Amino acid sequence: MKIYTKTGDDGNTGLQGKLRISKSHPRIIAYGAVDESNAALGIVLTNQLDEDILNILRKIQNDLFVVGADLSNPNLNDVKNRVTLEMIQELEKNIDKFESELPPLTSFILPGGSVPASQLHFTRTIVRRAETLIVQLAEKDEINSNCMIYLNRLSDLFFVMSRLINKRNGNEDIPWKI
Secondary structure, three states, rough: OOOOOOOOOOEEEEOOOOOEEOOOOOOHHHHHHHHHHHHHHHHOOOOOHHHHHHHHHHHEEEEEEEEHHHHHOOOOOOOOOOOOOHHHHHHHHHHHHHHHOOOOOOOEEEEOOOHHHHHHHHHHHHHHHHHHHHHHHHHHHOOOOOOHHHHHHHHHHHHEEEHHHHOOOOOOOEEOOO
16 A cells, blocks of 8 residues: 555545545644644653653553544544543543652743653643644534543643653752742
């Protein structure tokens, strides 16, 4: 099978169910940002990371494919490849677990401290943008609202994981100074 099909040369692309829409449609832009989040996460995964963090991030990469597949399928009656409440609860469980290892925040913090933490902060910002684009899509088209919730929790998890990576590696959070 060839990687190029030439079917998108006219500025349209295919969705599940053999539908075709413009590549500038909010649905395509939204799941493109999810794909970008996944690519950025791939960069994070090139670092030496603790096994618990590594395993969770690898699972999230797969879950982000589910988010993209969900967004590419406008037929909400099709239950295949849908973001579920269980996926969201798994993120929340990990947030709670990792937060228990961290000192409470006393101020806003700046992204940084170490390369992997900084990369994860950067990935978090891409996830936030993807979430915003999904909200815009939801204002036009019906979508699985779990996609928005999942990305909201995911950005929270990436924030907590960034702090945890710094702590485990002996790096301090960088407080925002006014």
